[in-house]
Amino acid sequence: MIPQQQIDEHFMQRALELAYQAATADEVPVGALVVRNHQIIAAASNQREMLKDPTAHAEMIAITQAAAAMGDWRLEETTLYVTLEPCPMCAGAILQARVPRVVYGASDHKAGAVSSLFQLLNDSRLNHRSEVCGGVLAEPCGQVLTEFFASKRALGKK
Numbered sequence: 001m002i003p004q005q006q007i008d009e010h011f012m013q014r015a016l017e018l019a020y021q022a023a024t025a026d027e028v029p030v031g032a033l034v035v036r037n038h039q040i041i042a043a044a045s046n047q048r049e050m051l052k053d054p055t056a057h058a059e060m061i062a063i064t065q066a067a068a069a070m071g072d073w074r075l076e077e078t079t080l081y082v083t084l085e086p087c088p089m090c091a092g093a094i095l096q097a098r099v100p101r102v103v104y105g106a107s108d109h110k111a112g113a114v115s116s117l118f119q120l121l122n123d124s125r126l127n128h129r130s131e132v133c134g135g136v137l138a139e140p141c142g143q144v145l146t147e148f149f150a151s152k153r154a155l156g157k158k
Contacts, residue, residue: 016137080099
């Protein structure tokens with residue numbers, strides 16, 4: 001049997017590939033996957049710039065794709081892999097979709113709603129909670145973001 005850490009790193013590497021694709025498209029480099037029974041059922045990267053949509057985060061798009069693939073809004077028996085700790089909006093969608101497990105790469109000390117600023121996925125006041133595993137391939141997940149924003153600053157862009 002393959003250890004869970006090895007499985008998590010495998011799927012996070014796939015999510016990281018999506019993040020690199022997002023950077024190439026001049027989007028904030030975040031990638032997300034929804035996995036069920038060791039199969040990817042949804043894969044997305046940030047598309048806020050392309051879609052001109054503030055809600056087009058990788059997690060939101062992947063959750064929507066997974067619900068369509070499963071034919072249900074309840075994403076039971078799934079794991080969401082995302083290269084950056086989810087924000088409050090995405091954490092809310094994770095809870096609404098009943099995603100039982102979330103694995104993320106880099107922490108987000110400015111907007112993280114899973115462990116950094118808030119702990120929404122483990123808040124006992126809410127009707128659903130998710131198991132959380134943070135820091136999987138944190139260094140490369142953070143590095144793609146650092147390089148992206150450094151290149152933006154160098155060009156004087158927002």
